[in-house]
Amino acid sequence: MSRIGKQPVPVPDGVDVTIDGLTITVKGPRGEVTSTMPEGVAMALEDGEVVVTRDSDLQDHRARHGLVRSLVFNMVEGVTKGYEKKLEMVGVGYRATKRGSDIELQVGFSHPVMVEAPEGIELTVDDQTSITVAGVDKVVVGQVAANIRKIRPPEPYKGKGIKYIDERIRRKAGKAAAR
Secondary structure (H helix, E strand, C coil): CCCCCCCCEECCCCCEEEEECCEEEEEECCEEEEEECCCCEEEEEECCEEEEEECCCCHHHHHHHHHHHHHHHHHHHHHHCCEEEEEEEECCCCEEEEECCEEEEECCCCCCEEECCCCCEEEEECCCCEEEEEECCHHHHHHHHHHHHHHCCCCCCCCCEEEECCCCCCCCCCCCCCC
16 A cells, blocks of 8 residues: 555645545635546545545556645645745846736847746746746646746856756866867
8 A cells, every 4th residue: 555645635724625536626725726636546535634545456556546645735735835936047147027927038048038927827036036936736836937947947067047946056167278
């Protein structure tokens, strides 16, 4: 039995969980998240907790047991506390500005790059070189942050680019001078 999958997910006060077959909807103070889970697992709401069970001991069902429990936990955590990723821009002239709900990036190209905020995601510019991506869905927050980083990933020689705030860039030595 999965060590993670057999643990029930506690549902705090103010959070409403609706289970309809393989579709689960979680509503809370920060928003609402709906997701369809893979087959082979069953979810039930018992005594203020979501309990995840698997249909059989097939390899696929065992593999999905802990996954579904983690996804449900992340949904409950997202509507209560929310998720955020912080990005930092490193480079001369690199800056971000807020344009409505979107942001405009100057990252060394001949043109500015506009990043549109998907529904349910809030993009904020803390200062000219810091961007915060916040929302209730952990997967979407991580994907939006990865898409922003992909615009200009950090390079290994000078470290210029867009990086996560806690990311460490492995630096390379440049060309050695000829003697």
